[in-house]
Amino acid sequence: MLRLLISAVVPAAVAVALRISDPLTGALFVVVAVVVGILLRNRGPFAQALVIFGVLTAILLSLLIAALLLGGRVTVEGGDFTTALAVAIAFFGVMSLGYGVVYKLLEKWF
Numbered sequence: 001m002l003r004l005l006i007s008a009v010v011p012a013a014v015a016v017a018l019r020i021s022d023p024l025t026g027a028l029f030v031v032v033a034v035v036v037g038i039l040l041r042n043r044g045p046f047a048q049a050l051v052i053f054g055v056l057t058a059i060l061l062s063l064l065i066a067a068l069l070l071g072g073r074v075t076v077e078g079g080d081f082t083t084a085l086a087v088a089i090a091f092f093g094v095m096s097l098g099y100g101v102v103y104k105l106l107e108k109w110f
Contacts, residue, residue, distance in 0.1 A: 001038075003103060003110040007045070008033035011098030020091070029092075032056055033099050045103035053096040057089055 012026035021029075033052050040048050064085075067074050076084040 003106045004034050004037035005030075006106060007099050007103040008037070010102045011095045014098070015091075015095060021095075028059075029056065029095055032059075033096075037103075045100040048103070049096040049100035052099060053093055056092040056096070060085075060088055060092070 008030040012021070012029045015021035015029075016023055016026045029052075032055050033048075036048055036052050036055065040051060064074060074081065078084070
């Protein structure tokens with residue numbers, strides 16, 4: 001359990017410290033990563049990372065679709081929506097990969 005928590009907190013803390021992410025996104029990543037880690041305990045760390053990436057991307061896309069369907073406007077600073085969406089999805093991919101790497105490195109100690 002401690003390995004799951006450390007593996008989730010390290011990439012989120014690095015992203016928040018580098019001002020790449022806000023603390024709420026980091027907290028969401030930690031919660032999703034720990035829940036997925038508990039549910040997929042017998043799978044490898046990179047299989048868990050793939051599921052974490054899928055869950056976070058699904059959350060992002062469902063929020064965007066809900067905003068668009070409810071008649072709202074989704075505006076992006078800079079105006080390029082596709083690039084912003086691609087960057088957000090790539091960010092989730094890097095965070096998930098960071099989870100897998102830290103989890104793998106911690107196998108020696110935990």
